[in-house]
Amino acid sequence: MNETPSTRPGLPRLNEPAPDFSAVTTYGKRSLSDYRGKWLVLFSHPADFTPVCTTEFMAFARNHERFQALNTELLGLSIDSKFAHIAWVRSIKEKFGVDVRFPIIEDLSMQVAHAYGMIQPGASDTSAVRATFIIDPEGVLRAMVYYPMSNGRSVEEFVRLIQAMQTSDQHKVATPEAWKPGEAVIVPPPVTTGAAEKRLTEGFELTDWYFSKKQL
DSSP states (O other), X not given: OOOOTTTSOOOOOTTSBOOOOEEEEBTEEEEGGGGTTSEEEEEEOSOTTOHHHHHHHHHHHHTHHHHHHTTEEEEEEESSOHHHHHHXXXXXXXXXXXXOOSOEEEOTTOXXXXXXXXXXXTTOSSSOOEEXXXXXXXXXXXXEEEEOTTSOOOHHHHHHHHHHHHHHHXXXXXXXXXXXXXXXXXXXXXXXXXXXXXXXXXXXXXXXXXXXXXXX
């Protein structure tokens, strides 16, 4: 039966528990609960042994230690067998000199892909699109980004985004466009008339009552 918008599984939603999973990977079985206490970047790619995906996996692999320094683990996925995954990462190491040292989910049943909305019928019914999900240490989905099949992701942006979210969580602030560690952060705007008046004298980098920055 063809799926209609009303019967198609719903996409996961931000700030709600990420869909649970238990799957076979190139490093053995992995479940969402295995990552409790850590941030997780779960990302899908259309297929092994494809050029755009290869560039993305090399970028994730080259930045693996930067993610780990942020208490963050990486977990890839495609609708290929674990044997195809193993052959592909061995090829990447042999041909490009890049060692992929994070697990890749075998999702031949498409269970994880469907749970996370990685299958987009407008793009493909049989391949996962370039979807990226950032899950926090409590198992809550905090960010998700979809890219077209034809264009690779910026791994640098995912490092930056995790740094920004961790800063927001720790200091109860927001971050401006393209923010990087060491730059000024945005102070939440006041929510009452009295607080707005007080904001003018609180010593922040003030542009207007609703727009203030500070250094951490």
